[in-house]
Amino acid sequence: xxxxxxxxxxxxxxxxxxxxxxxxxxxxxxxxxxxxxxxxxxxxxxxxxxxxxxxxxxxxxxxxxxxxxxxxxxxxxxxxxxxxxxxxxxxxxxxxxxxxxxxxxxxxxxxxxxxxxxxxxxxxxxxxxxxxxxxxxxxxxxxxxxxxxxxxxxxxxxxxxxxxxxxxxxxxxxxxxxxxxxxxxxxxxxxxxxxxxxxxxxxxxxxxxxxxxxxxxxxxxxxxxxxxxxxxxxxxxxxxxxxxxxxxxxxxxxxxxxxxxxxxxxxxxxxxxxxxxxxxxxxxxxxxxxxxxxxxxxxxxxxxxxxxxxxxxxxxxxxxxxxxxxxxxxxxxxxxxxxxxxxxxxxxxxxxxxxxxxxxxxxxxxxxxxxxxxxxxxxxxxxxxxxxxxxxxxxxxxxxxxxxxxxxxxxxxxxxxxxxxxxxxxxxxxxxxxxxxxxxxxxxxxxxxxxxxxxxxxxxxxxxxxxxxxxxxxxxxxxxxxxxxxxxxxxxxxxxxxxxxxxxxxxxxxxxxxxxxxxxxxxxxxxxxxxxxxxxxxxxxxxxxxxxxxxxxxxxxxxxxxxxxxxxxxxxxxxxxxxxxxxxxx
Amino acid sequence: xxxxxxxxxxxxxxxxxxxxxxxxxxxxxxxxxxxxxxxxxxxxxxxxxxxxxxxxxxxxxxxxxxxxxxxxxxxxxxxxxxxxxxxxxxxxxxxxxxxxxxxxxxxxxxx
Numbered sequence: 001x002x003x004x005x006x007x008x009x010x011x012x013x014x015x016x017x018x019x020x021x022x023x024x025x026x027x028x029x030x031x032x033x034x035x036x037x038x039x040x041x042x043x044x045x046x047x048x049x050x051x052x053x054x055x056x057x058x059x060x061x062x063x064x065x066x067x068x069x070x071x072x073x074x075x076x077x078x079x080x081x082x083x084x085x086x087x088x089x090x091x092x093x094x095x096x097x098x099x100x101x102x103x104x105x106x107x108x109x110x111x112x113x114x115x116x117x118x119x120x121x122x123x124x125x126x127x128x129x130x131x132x133x134x135x136x137x138x139x140x141x142x143x144x145x146x147x148x149x150x151x152x153x154x155x156x157x158x159x160x161x162x163x164x165x166x167x168x169x170x171x172x173x174x175x176x177x178x179x180x181x182x183x184x185x186x187x188x189x190x191x192x193x194x195x196x197x198x199x200x201x202x203x204x205x206x207x208x209x210x211x212x213x214x215x216x217x218x219x220x221x222x223x224x225x226x227x228x229x230x231x232x233x234x235x236x237x238x239x240x241x242x243x244x245x246x247x248x249x250x251x252x253x254x255x256x257x258x259x260x261x262x263x264x265x266x267x268x269x270x271x272x273x274x275x276x277x278x279x280x281x282x283x284x285x286x287x288x289x290x291x292x293x294x295x296x297x298x299x300x301x302x303x304x305x306x307x308x309x310x311x312x313x314x315x316x317x318x319x320x321x322x323x324x325x326x327x328x329x330x331x332x333x334x335x336x337x338x339x340x341x342x343x344x345x346x347x348x349x350x351x352x353x354x355x356x357x358x359x360x361x362x363x364x365x366x367x368x369x370x371x372x373x374x375x376x377x378x379x380x381x382x383x384x385x386x387x388x389x390x391x392x393x394x395x396x397x398x399x400x401x402x403x404x405x406x407x408x409x410x411x412x413x414x415x416x417x418x419x420x421x422x423x424x425x426x427x428x429x430x431x432x433x434x435x436x437x438x439x440x441x442x443x444x445x446x447x448x449x450x451x452x453x454x455x456x457x458x459x460x461x462x463x464x465x466x467x468x469x470x471x472x473x474x475x476x477x478x479x480x481x482x483x484x485x486x487x488x489x490x491x492x493x494x495x496x497x498x499x500x501x502x503x504x505x506x507x508x509x510x511x512x513x514x515x516x517x518x519x520x521x522x523x524x525x526x527x528x529x530x531x532x533x534x535x536x537x538x539x540x541x542x543x544x545x546x547x548x549x550x551x552x553x554x555x556x557x558x559x560x561x562x563x564x565x566x567x568x569x570x571x572x573x574x575x576x577x578x579x580x581x582x583x584x585x586x
Numbered sequence: 587x588x589x590x591x592x593x594x595x596x597x598x599x600x601x602x603x604x605x606x607x608x609x610x611x612x613x614x615x616x617x618x619x620x621x622x623x624x625x626x627x628x629x630x631x632x633x634x635x636x637x638x639x640x641x642x643x644x645x646x647x648x649x650x651x652x653x654x655x656x657x658x659x660x661x662x663x664x665x666x667x668x669x670x671x672x673x674x675x676x677x678x679x680x681x682x683x684x685x686x687x688x689x690x691x692x693x694x695x696x697x
Binding site: 273275291318320402403421442444460485486487488489506529530532549 | 588591661
């Protein structure tokens with residue numbers, strides 16, 4: 001605070017003025033102009049209806065603004081406040097005509113209400129007729145209830161029918177005179193319960209029909225606020241927080257701090273390079289596979305920490321990949337050009353081994369019904385088994401390259417696989433058609449988005465391409481910046497509404513891009529070897545896991561919740577650490 | 587090292603890395619057989635696979651000054667030849683972006 005003497009401690013001064021503020025605000029209802037020095041200045045005169053437009057942009061009409069607030073106060077149950085606001089502002093919620101109308105409807109003054117309805121001046125003829133119909137219908141029913149049959153009949157003949165609309169309903173009403181039981185059915189079918197005031201219900205129905213300038217629709221202010229919040233959320237660049245954290249006090253703006261960017265945990269149970277990892281569908285487990293011929297199932301705890309649940313031993317070769325069953329109770333692991341094993345997640349037992357004599361398997365996946373599985377074979381075919389190991393089918397000619405990725409959409413309808421170096425085929429099993437994603441460079445791996453509408457394709461030239469495969473495949477965005485020259489590096493979708501793309505990299509960092517714009521948002525150092533695979537927890541947008549050649553798995557989280565376990569962390573150097581240093585790629 | 591990504595060539599005539607036998611280049615990609623490398627005869631190719639590049643280096647070759655990158659087999663890291671990044675004489679510009687594979691370092695499949 002400039003311009004003040006230095007000898008008085010600033011903290012003391014600030015405290016005093018805030019106490020002053022509090023006492024002033026509690027007693028006075030008009031705004032105080034708090035000046036620069038923290039001392040209240042002269043009060044400006046309160047304005048009543050002086051200015052028609054309010055707000056800095058001059059697009060908000062005072063009358064509309066106040067009326068919406070009044071309406072909200074009434075609907076929240078604050079009757080007195082609503083009435084005071086109407087009085088103090090001089091702006092009534094409803095015009096006097098409308099107030100009269102409402103009163104007449106609630107009092108059952110049908111003829112009066114119809115007259116007033118005409119006075120309100122509805123532009124649309126039909127609207128007038130519909131509203132009149134509703135009112136007269138209510139009159140009719142009430143007359144019937146009080147046994148005024150002749151009057152009711154008169155109403156039906158002379159008032160309702162001449163309107164010339166909704167003839168079917170008119171016939172139904174006529175049948176009510178004839179059979180009283182029908183009347184009861186018709187009447188209370190519309191109302192639901194007998195306890196609600198039918199006249200109030202009528203008023204609500206009329207409110208929906210009449211234009212908003214006449215009667216303000218319910219919950220208008222809530223709707224406007226929700227709209228504003230929706231826009232804020234959409235324009236929030238780093239948006240990665242739950243809706244519950246949206247506040248009205250300040251414009252919502254996630255900072256980078258909502259992205260997992262700090263190492264929360266280093267998992268060191270593997271003895272060799274970790275090549276693959278993936279969170280389960282419900283995000284409660286993480287499975288990883290390694291060159292050490294094992295796979296590990298980790299449990300994700302409430303506090304965000306992971307611990308080893310089962311080590312899956314049995315493969316004789318490095319474990320290339322893992323596939324979670326749709327219900328997360330079982331796991332498939334694929335040995336490198338070896339066999340596929342099916343495991344029970346809870347007991348850690350191997351339930352079944354699948355193999356093809358004389359050939360090796362290089363990938364595995366589940367059918368959405370969880371009863372069949374498919375595997376990529378070294379002879380470039382795809383083999384399908386049932387759970388017991390019986391071979392159901394074999395597809396040849398589908399894959400002409402050894403690249404192993406094969407995926408199936410959640411509805412079981414599309415099979416997606418790399419069929420030539422540069423091409424991914426989307427086979428529609430129902431329509432027996434295929435669509436192609438054609439790239440200019442060889443494809444090393446791909447991932448399907450959670451909603452099956454997008455494909456993230458990793459290319460040999462260090463680019464990651466996002467394709468929309470909903471109708472005709474088209475390229476949407478390119479992501480660049482990471483390094484890949486020798487290995488199979490995988491990428492994934494993640495974050496709230498999968499708004500981010502993450503990838504491993506040969507420079508030992510984890511890369512995160514903003515999905516919509518393609519901008520590189522983070523390059524996270526920490527690993528001391530190439531990062532082969534990343535997986536974002538589907539049920540926790542703040543948890544990301546990465547698998548590396550340095551034999552470890554890193555779990556990344558938000559900086560506030562850094563929970564470094566007492567495992568020995570290597571120095572984070574983020575520098576290329578090829579075993580055989582052969583320089584960098586161009 | 588991580589899980590190597592290995593491309594394979596359709597063939598039928600394919601040059602492979604002499605040491606680890608992964609595909610390096612297709613016979614169809616030969617531009618010229620009239621080159622000499624460190625170890626004897628070498629061929630100029632328009633495209634190669636499963637290669638990693640070394641850093642830029644300026645070298646005086648038989649044909650003049652060039653900026654080249656040594657190329658290594660991405661699987662076994664054996665040096666297989668080099669790539670022309672830049673040529674400084676007009677007559678040599680055609681080589682830019684092309685690859686030299688040394689015959690002594692390759693093995694052949696398909697013939």
